[in-house]
Each structure stands twice: as structure tokens, then as C-alpha cells.
Amino acid sequence: MPVSDEQFATLSAQLAGRFDEHKRLLDELDPIAARTGYSALVSAAFSIAVDRRFAKNGDVGRVVEFVSDVRARSEATAQIDPRTAERVILAVYTDEQIDDIDPRTSFETQLVLLAALIADAGYDTPALDEFLAEARQVADQWLS
């Protein structure tokens, strides 16, 4: 089953900074379908965002610096585990294995990092739309 419009709208609202709308849409998501469609969409968006930021110059030091920067932004972001965060980033473009990381932890960590990656990228509305469309396309391929 491909990514639904509701799942797409939910992530769009979050990454565009419309947090009230995001929370409302998230509450309305079908929890069973969200485990596949929404998770796939988040993971696809995360992979693309990481690839754009780190693939060309992604030594471990830059990843460590980025994760610490994200964790230093707020008490909430400080709660993500630094090693887990570094590993889920490295897993996108290196042979880092993350099978031992609990899927829920991995998902929540990716979501925090994704928000930071998008905020740092400073996309305007058309660029964010283009980014999300690409993520949806990748997620749909994974789900097909």
C-alpha cells in the first residue's frame, strides 16, 4: 500500500513547522497503516536529507558535530541517544549496521534528526515540496 495523502500531509505539516496541524493529523492517522506508510515516508525523507547533507563529505567527525548540535538545541532533543543518532545517520551512506537498534527508537531518532536537517537546509516552500515529493516516491517504491 503506497503512502496515503494523510500520511504525506502529516509529515509535510511537521517539516513546514505547522506543529498544531501536525499534531492533529498525527492523532488522526490510522495507527496500523502508519506503522508501514508513515514510517516508510519518514525513513525515505531522512535518507534523502542525510544523503544531501553528508554523502559528499560525511566523515564521522561531521556527524558527531551535527548530532551534538541537534542535541544542544533543546531539552527535548538532548534526550536522543548520541550514539544511536550517529549510527542511523551513518547507516544511510556507509556499511554501518543498525539491526540491533529498536525500530521505535530508530524511528523517533530519525524524526528528530530529520526536523533538524530540514530546518538547517532552509528550504523555501517549493524546495520543501520537491523534497517531500521525492521522499514519497522513494517510500512508495519501498512499499510496492
Add this chain to the structure above:
Amino acid sequence: MALLTGSAQEPGTTVSDLHMVYLRGQISGEEGVMREALRRLAGPQAMDGLLPLIYEAFVIAVQQKFGPAFTRSQVIRLVAQVRAVLGEGAELVDPVTAEAEVLLALGQRVPASADGTVRAAAQMAVLDVIVRDLDLDEDAIATLLNQARQNTGRRAVSAQPTE
């Protein structure tokens, strides 16, 4: 994880001159000095005074760096800096442990790792970076280490059982 507030230290642990020489060599990056001190540290209890000395030096350095006002963000960034300095060796320092050690040194009550070796590795790495950051000259390093030695002695006395 256990809630700890300082270093575990056996009553009667003493810091020897060789421990001082070793730690000074480590901080100054003088491998020859360290190796020679290690060679001369012999016997089953020869290393016992070193970990408490490292801990006290670490606490003094952390408090010197941050003073009474600090933020969690500053601690996170310091630990990231430590791991960046280590490069490929970043794996040697567990970031959560290192952050907890710094916060404990600053008087915060946070869960610390129960693994003394992991804690000591974090303390040593952070101490190293802070000393370089503060750009301490030889006299300042000597003062720090002497203070650490005194504190180790005081802690050992206060840990002695009273009759």
C-alpha cells in the same frame, strides 16, 4: 546505571609521585614520560592511586572550565569536541557516560555508568581536552595536579571508617 556522585575510592588509597609523573606526562602528551612512569609502577596496588588522581584532576578542570553557570548544551558540545579530537578513537569515549561525568563534576545528580573503566576513560579524555582548551602552562598544570593530589588525600581520609 547507578546513581553515583563521585569516584569510588578505597580508604587508604594514596597517590604516589609516579602517579603524578604519569598523569602529567599524559596531559602534556609526553609518551616517553608516561611509559617510563608505567614501567616503574610495579606491584599489585601500584595503580590504585591513579584513578582517584585522574578523577580529582578532572573535577577541578571541569569546574575551572564551566564555573558555577553552565548549560546542558555546553556539556554536550564539550563531549562532542572531545570525541572529534579523538577522531577514529571516538569510540573509546561513550558520550552519555562522558556527559554524565561532567554533570556530576558540576554537582548535578544524574545517573552514572556503573562501569568504572568507561567512566575513567571518559574522565581522562575530557580532562585532556579541557587542559588544552584552557591553554594551561606547566605551572598551571602543576598547580592543578597538586590540588588534585590534595583532594584525593582528603577524600581518602574522609572515607576512613570512624571508630
